[in-house]
Amino acid sequence: MTIQNYDINPFLRALKDQDMDKLKFLIANLNPATLAELLAEIDSTDHKTIFLLLNTEDQADIMKYLDFDTQIGLIHSLDQGDIKNLVEAMPHDTRVDLLNRLPSDERKDILRHLAKVERDDILQLSKFEEGTVGSIMTSDYAILHPDQSAHQAIEKLRVEAPDHEMIYYAYVVDKERKLIGTVSMRALIISDPSTKISEILTSDVEKVNVNEPEEIASRKLKQLDLLALPVVDDNDRLVGMITFDDAMQAIEEDVSDTMYQKAGVMTGTSSRDKARDVLFSKRLTQGNILYPVKLRITFLFVTLIGGFLVGGVIDRFEELLSAIIVAAVFIPVIMDMGGNVGTQSTTIFARGLALGHIKLENIYKHIGREMAIGAMIGLILGVLAGTGAYFWQGLPNDLPQIGLAVGLSLMIVLPLASFLGFFIPYMLLKMGWDHAPGADPFITTIKDFVGLTLYFSLVSVMIGI
Numbered sequence: 001m002t003i004q005n006y007d008i009n010p011f012l013r014a015l016k017d018q019d020m021d022k023l024k025f026l027i028a029n030l031n032p033a034t035l036a037e038l039l040a041e042i043d044s045t046d047h048k049t050i051f052l053l054l055n056t057e058d059q060a061d062i063m064k065y066l067d068f069d070t071q072i073g074l075i076h077s078l079d080q081g082d083i084k085n086l087v088e089a090m091p092h093d094t095r096v097d098l099l100n101r102l103p104s105d106e107r108k109d110i111l112r113h114l115a116k117v118e119r120d121d122i123l124q125l126s127k128f129e130e131g132t133v134g135s136i137m138t139s140d141y142a143i144l145h146p147d148q149s150a151h152q153a154i155e156k157l158r159v160e161a162p163d164h165e166m167i168y169y170a171y172v173v174d175k176e177r178k179l180i181g182t183v184s185m186r187a188l189i190i191s192d193p194s195t196k197i198s199e200i201l202t203s204d205v206e207k208v209n210v211n212e213p214e215e216i217a218s219r220k221l222k223q224l225d226l227l228a229l230p231v232v233d234d235n236d237r238l239v240g241m242i243t244f245d246d247a248m249q250a251i252e253e254d255v256s257d258t259m260y261q262k263a264g265v266m267t268g269t270s271s272r273d274k275a276r277d278v279l280f281s282k283r284l285t286q287g288n289i290l291y292p293v294k295l296r297i298t299f300l301f302v303t304l305i306g307g308f309l310v311g312g313v314i315d316r317f318e319e320l321l322s323a324i325i326v327a328a329v330f331i332p333v334i335m336d337m338g339g340n341v342g343t344q345s346t347t348i349f350a351r352g353l354a355l356g357h358i359k360l361e362n363i364y365k366h367i368g369r370e371m372a373i374g375a376m377i378g379l380i381l382g383v384l385a386g387t388g389a390y391f392w393q394g395l396p397n398d399l400p401q402i403g404l405a406v407g408l409s410l411m412i413v414l415p416l417a418s419f420l421g422f423f424i425p426y427m428l429l430k431m432g433w434d435h436a437p438g439a440d441p442f443i444t445t446i447k448d449f450v451g452l453t454l455y456f457s458l459v460s461v462m463i464g465i
Helices: 008-017 020-027 032-041 044-051 056-063 068-077 080-089 092-100 104-113 116-126 150-163 185-190 214-224 244-262 271-285 290-316 318-323 331-355 360-394 401-430 435-463
Strands: 169-173 179-184 228-232 238-243
Touching: 008 020, 008 032, 008 044, 020 044, 032 044, 032 056, 044 068, 056 080, 056 092, 068 092, 080 092, 080 104, 092 104, 092 116, 104 116, 150 185, 169 185, 169 238, 179 185, 179 228, 214 228, 214 238, 214 244, 238 244, 290 318, 290 435, 331 360, 331 401, 331 435, 360 401, 401 435
Parallel strands: none
Antiparallel strands: 169 179, 228 238
């Protein structure tokens, strides 16, 4: 059941009356995601009341679906014993993310009360750099050994299943914990009970290194349609697992980051820069205003210079504009169409790069495809705009050449803008600069300068001025 299908009014009445038995009954059959949505609908002061109606396992399950502010608020409302039980029961990656957002003294106090095995696990997962596979993996997975029988494996997993986040796969390791292969639950169930794991395991295993960018794991999971991937260290030892839901969440965050970067809100260009981007984002939104002014004005200065250059082009053709006022009518068409196509291309580049659809090693193939798209768009819109200019201003003013000038200009400017929309961000990346806030000013300057120069030159040549 989703929150949209849930009648919240009886719940709100029971909460107002503090009828705990009724409240417990009303939330008994709700899944964790729906219950998390329900908490979002009520005042934060009532969160603890509802939370304490759940057993520890249900509390741990719901934490994954709560935003960090709600998680931290609940942690602050519980006593130390309840916090200990909750943290030890939470999914391993979720609790690491939560603790990393707490002040250092609070985090140390919570860790001090945990069992040693839980504390060591949290510290181990916390050491990985943000943006890497290790930062989003979980250590909550099942392992088997090649000399175990199918029967022994099933019995082992039956006991461990309640404590594991996902039990669809079991990873097979040797005595040194090096990954040998995987075994699915299906393979275990249909095998003869005496069959050795070594006989039914799949040795051709897709895996990721703990220090690789998280996007690599996300792409593999999506492309191969897997539920999880094993994570290994540099010595091929199994250290964790990354699940599909955590990976897809990482993809969504990366795409959002890229969109923020295009707006000049974040400055990193890869997952290795993600931790730095968080700091920069805070400085952009919460810190001294001089920092965002400096960052944004640096690239806007390029646009300012470009404006003067474009102004110089108009000044250069002042005689033409004085003689043929009609030519000025289509300046916005040339500039705006090129600008919109360039913006579309940079957005496609940013999104494609974030999702892994654009490979930098094949960048010229991608650029060629984008230019072909721009050429087709330019041909279609050039014909339409040229025809419109011909009938609107050309014939009435006895200047049929104006339609041809407008059409040809768009046919050249639009594929140029498409080219720049991919090439400029790529070159900025190659030079180690941030392509997000930096690309558009360069593209705007170049396409406006080239576009207007071309348009005025065509009009001048065709009309003979």
